[in-house]
Amino acid sequence: MTHKIAIVGAGPSGCYLAQALLKARADLGVDLIDVLPVPYGLVRYGVAADHQGSKAVTRQFARIFERQGARFFGNVHVGRDVTRDELRSAYDVVVFATGLAADRRLGIANDAAPGVVGAGAITRALNGHPDAGPLPDLGARPLIVGNGNVAVDIVRLLGKLPDELTGSDLGPEQTRWLAESGIEAITVLGRSPAAQAKFDPVMIKELGKLAGVAITVDNAGTADDEHGQKLLDALAAIDGDGTAARTIRFVFSHVPLAVETQGGRVTGLRCRTVQGDEIVVGCTSIVTAIGFEDIGDLPRADILAQADSAAPVYAAGWFRRGPRGTIPDNRADAQVLAADILADLDGVSAGPERPGGTLFEGPRDVVDYPGWLRIERRELAGADAARCRVKICDRAAMIEAACHAEETSS
Amino acid sequence: MKIVILYGTETGNAEMLAEDIGDALDADHEVTCTNLSDFPVGEFDAETLYLVVCSTYGDGELPASAQPFAEVLKAGATSLAGVHFAIFGLGDSEYEETFNFGSKRLAELLTQHGAVQLGERATHDASGVDLAEDLALPWATEAVALAESRFGKAA
Numbered sequence: 001m002t003h004k005i006a007i008v009g010a011g012p013s014g015c016y017l018a019q020a021l022l023k024a025r026a027d028l029g030v031d032l033i034d035v036l037p038v039p040y041g042l043v044r045y046g047v048a049a050d051h052q053g054s055k056a057v058t059r060q061f062a063r064i065f066e067r068q069g070a071r072f073f074g075n076v077h078v079g080r081d082v083t084r085d086e087l088r089s090a091y092d093v094v095v096f097a098t099g100l101a102a103d104r105r106l107g108i109a110n111d112a113a114p115g116v117v118g119a120g121a122i123t124r125a126l127n128g129h130p131d132a133g134p135l136p137d138l139g140a141r142p143l144i145v146g147n148g149n150v151a152v153d154i155v156r157l158l159g160k161l162p163d164e165l166t167g168s169d170l171g172p173e174q175t176r177w178l179a180e181s182g183i184e185a186i187t188v189l190g191r192s193p194a195a196q197a198k199f200d201p202v203m204i205k206e207l208g209k210l211a212g213v214a215i216t217v218d219n220a221g222t223a224d225d226e227h228g229q230k231l232l233d234a235l236a237a238i239d240g241d242g243t244a245a246r247t248i249r250f251v252f253s254h255v256p257l258a259v260e261t262q263g264g265r266v267t268g269l270r271c272r273t274v275q276g277d278e279i280v281v282g283c284t285s286i287v288t289a290i291g292f293e294d295i296g297d298l299p300r301a302d303i304l305a306q307a308d309s310a311a312p313v314y315a316a317g318w319f320r321r322g323p324r325g326t327i328p329d330n331r332a333d334a335q336v337l338a339a340d341i342l343a344d345l346d347g348v349s350a351g352p353e354r355p356g357g358t359l360f361e362g363p364r365d366v367v368d369y370p371g372w373l374r375i376e377r378r379e380l381a382g383a384d385a386a387r388c389r390v391k392i393c394d395r396a397a398m399i400e401a402a403c404h405a406e407e408t409s410s
Numbered sequence: 411m412k413i414v415i416l417y418g419t420e421t422g423n424a425e426m427l428a429e430d431i432g433d434a435l436d437a438d439h440e441v442t443c444t445n446l447s448d449f450p451v452g453e454f455d456a457e458t459l460y461l462v463v464c465s466t467y468g469d470g471e472l473p474a475s476a477q478p479f480a481e482v483l484k485a486g487a488t489s490l491a492g493v494h495f496a497i498f499g500l501g502d503s504e505y506e507e508t509f510n511f512g513s514k515r516l517a518e519l520l521t522q523h524g525a526v527q528l529g530e531r532a533t534h535d536a537s538g539v540d541l542a543e544d545l546a547l548p549w550a551t552e553a554v555a556l557a558e559s560r561f562g563k564a565a
């Protein structure tokens with residue numbers, strides 16, 4: 001008999017894990033389960049709409065289902081629709097690769113005031129995530145707190161002119177939101193010196209290509225290592241770039257102390273500078289891009305403790321490591337984890353045949369891989385000269401397209 | 411003919427393509443597929459055709475899995491005289507100034523050490539419309555034909 005493995009979460013870490021497991025042992029029964037009706041996690045809902053090249057890894061992931069025999073069970077919320085115990089008795093091995101989707105808060109006074117929004121919330125809304133709220137009104141002068149690539153993604157999208165979005169899969173509503181934003185000045189603020197920022201220098205350089213902005217970089221300081229120097233070079237290269245009316249300003253070494261409000265609206269961010277002065281950086285909204293944490297629907301600490309024990313429970317990706325690392329890091333990690341799981345499996349004599357995926361049978365609409373392909377086909381059919389895909393953003397409409405659409409046999 | 415497909419990758423696209431090329435050539439040739447990170451520089455031999463598939467990262471740099479290989483080659487006086495290779499690059503024209511520099515650098519490095527490049531370097535653009543395999547399979551067929559005429563049909 002073959003072992004049955006459930007991977008909860010069909011993001012990059014779950015998909016790379018399935019790929020590595022099935023490459024080593026084609027006979028394994030690998031099922032990927034996701035709360036969304038569609039696979040690929042943050043590749044679809046995090047990676048920016050204008051970075052389609054990075055999204056192309058989904059071609060590899062498609063092969064897991066099309067050639068390697070993995071199965072997809074979408075629209076299944078583990079912890080609610082099925083319990084962890086049910087999953088554990090239905091499968092020989094359970095892996096949690098559910099990511100970390102909640103925005104970390106600033107942890108300062110007033111950090112939940114109206115007008116303070118998380119980068120995750122905005123990027124989900126920009127990427128048409130079915131559970132995203134409406135796109136917020138950022139006002140004329142948004143301030144982005146954070147020095148990672150997610151902050152750069154947001155600045156870039158806010159700074160792009162409409163025709164710089166050609167070829168993306170940005171939706172019509174999102175396109176309108178950007179075009180009508182009325183943004184005049186964007187500030188990107190970080191607590192550490194520029195040389196310690198987590199920006200990828202290539203992402204900073206990319207900002208230099210934007211035609212509709214004028215960029216300035218304040219107090220970048222000096223570097224004492226190679227990465228830092230590369231970053232400073234990239235920042236120096238975009239400093240003073242462009243003459244457009246809309247501005248982007250980078251500010252470093254400012255420690256946020258409190259969100260300032262007036263009449264319940266954000267008016268600024270109080271910060272301490274390196275000199276020890278307190279100043280208020282004025283703004284109309286604050287976007288926090290300072291990392292992610294778990295949304296709390298699964299007990300992460302318990303699961304990570306189980307994963308460290310002898311139980312056939314494992315954790316992968318951001319859920320295991322924390323909100324750090326790019327898609328290639330997940331691939332490298334998944335290959336190591338796959339080897340661990342396979343080594344552990346070798347020691348375990350096969351028990352009685354487990355029910356596996358029959359667990360998900362019932363009244364609920366479960367989206368399988370062919371169902372996802374029906375969604376995708378409809379999304380691609382909406383493409384035109386300006387957009388490579390038009391995403392279906394509504395959960396009911398996705399399920400309709402996947403499960404109830406009239407079969408057009410070919 | 412003996413064919414070794416070497417790939418340098420970060421997210422796995424080059425590996426998938428290398429496997430596709432391997433599948434296409436497998437019936438008529440003795441093919442193996444290896445990550446550059448697992449290929450010792452001393453193992454090159456003159457009777458084998460090397461098909462190299464390599465992506466680009468950073469600012470026109472080699473992908474992580476090709477870097478140790480390149481470091482070893484740069485550091486030593488390894489001679490690749492008599493070694494024949496063809497090279498295919500994966501890149502993204504979003505990075506216009508360094509488009510497919512990874513495969514370009516790797517080709518230069520191999521030829522600097524005396525290896526002979528067969529045919530033109532071919533490239534894929536992740537932002538383009540073509541599928542990588544649609545470009546790479548004709549490239550591979552061509553490289554094999556060039557190698558056959560070099561090595562003599564019998565090889």
Ligand SMILES: Cc1cc2nc3c(=O)[nH]c(=O)nc-3n(C[C@H](O)[C@H](O)[C@H](O)COP(=O)(O)OP(=O)(O)OC[C@H]3O[C@@H](n4cnc5c(N)ncnc54)[C@H](O)[C@@H]3O)c2cc1C
Nearest residue numbers: 009011012013034035041042046078098099317318326327
């Ligand atoms: C805004 C943003 C942009 C990014 N851009 C890039 C980029 O351009 N390039 C790059 O290399 N990296 C990028 N990253 C990083 C990259 O997205 C992560 O490294 C990667 O997605 C982590 O993979 P994962 O599988 O661990 O998590 P995720 O991708 O988050 O996948 C987790 C999956 O689990 C599912 N899930 C969650 N809870 C449950 C549950 N209870 N039951 C069932 N399923 C569940 C989710 O729906 C999701 O599909 C970006 C990250 C963010 C946040």
Ligand SMILES: Cc1cc2nc3c(=O)[nH]c(=O)nc-3n(C[C@H](O)[C@H](O)[C@H](O)COP(=O)(O)O)c2cc1C
Nearest residue numbers: 419420421422423424465466470501502505509510
């Ligand atoms: C951070 C980053 C930097 C990149 N830099 C370049 C580049 O300078 N030139 C280029 O042609 N492609 C560049 N690419 C595109 C990749 O080479 C391309 O996506 C390729 O398909 C990846 O193949 P792999 O999965 O085998 O690594 C870059 C991609 C990323 C994510």
